[in-house]
Amino acid sequence: MLSCKRLLFKPTKLNNTKKKNRAKTTTNQNGSKFPINQQPTIDPVEEYEQEENVFSLRTSINHGVQPLGNFFLSSTSQNSRDIGLGNFKILSDELVLEILGLLDGSSLGIIATVSKSLFIFCAHEPLWRNLVLETLKGGFLFNGSWRKTYIAAHFPCFNVSSIGSCGLSIRDFYSDYLFQSWLCANLEMKHEWLGRDNIPRRKGISVEDFILNFEEPNKPVLLEGCLDNWVAKDKWDKDYLIKTCGDVMFSVGPVEMKLEDYFKYSELIREERPLYLFDPKFAEKVPKLGNEYEVPVYFREDLFSVLGEERPDYRWIIIGPAGSGSSFHIDPNSTSAWNAVIKGSKKWVLFPPEVVPPGVHPSPDGAEVACPVSIVEWFMNFYGATKDWKKRPIECVCKAGEVLFVPNGWWHMVINLEESIAITQNFVSRRNLLNVLEFLQKPNASDLVSGTRDRVNLHNKFKEAIDAAIPGTIDQLVSKAEERMKILPYWETVADSNSGGFKFSFC
Structure with missing residues (x-):
């Protein structure tokens, strides 16, 4: 539930002009007058806008709904839910x-x-x-x-x-349930939520440098200049995509939509959890789109490709308005990922595998994750706690033309700061092949594995395909890992497999 502590314990700050002009009575929008000591509670929009360094709100109608905490401080005991203020006359x-x-x-x-x-x-x-x-x-x-x-x-x-033209004004209506979604839909991202940027940034490094300093140690990095030769970088905007894709239907949350219809929605919507276009088959549906970008050189070893058409979903086009995004999760099948922003910008927050983000509660088997309803709600209630953590999250704003490397096992969330278009791909390299094989052979693999119809047999199919395509690779990686574990401190050798460790039980 959305916290209302600020409303309960931080007094509202009114500007001097309003204090001086305040008369003995005040009039609401309907023309009704109230004595000063019986004034209706301050409108939640006005309250948030007048608090210094708290929140900035967009304007939208919420019919005067206020958080339940305001009822505690209200000068009147009246609650419109109890007496049903006013009636509508209808045909x-x-x-x-x-x-x-x-x-x-x-x-x-x-x-x-x-x-x-x-x-x-x-x-x-x-x-x-x-x-x-x-x-x-x-x-x-x-x-x-x-x-x-x-x-x-x-x-x-x-x-x-x-609809919505009569301008109803309803006083003293309190509901956390109704207020929460309205507030989260209308809050602007605070500066302090965007100011922290502690991710390594690199441009023009070699593949060997990337493997040594980031992929092998399983650390995120923001790469610049990887999209310079992409056709998509210059062409992909609304008009081009609508013209190119025509009547092709794309996956948008639980439904399928044409791009033209989706863009119309994204231009008009203002809600807590905007629908996110996230389609894994875009290149098959519109081959031209698949030809207008290329995998950055750092991520071209993709061992799942040995499965051909049986490989799990691995690439997506992602489009969404400001406020859309993905709540905290770990990428599927223990894969690593890269995410390239073509238009717009995204705020990223990442936690290492051994650190579960505050407010996030994974089930013991990892099959389900409970977290706040919306991304903004997480920022409001949990982001501040991370300031004092010893292992603070990795954060950045990824802008157009930049690529973020997300190592396997890392918790991460992303929110679009403006309307954005991106491409993301998950991949398996030699650096995380053992982790993927271990993951695919878990007892509850049928619940954990995603992106494929055959969840139960994916491990055996993948291992056999690897042995056929690059014989001896798995044995070499196991031997190398065993040698490395001999010189590690004990507690590092027993790392949980969810955190990037492995048990050599996949053979």
């Missing part, structure tokens, strides 16, 4: 739409009434998002909000432009 043939929250309270008749509290809950955007995705799949045109999108699709004769 009988629009009763169903009214109850669903499709109308904002037009005075067209006197047939039925609905409380403002019910209206607020029925207008909650995440609920309408679920309805759209479940009923329309990818076959929808985003209409500025999920509610309007659903109505336009199911009730084409209804004038959706009238």
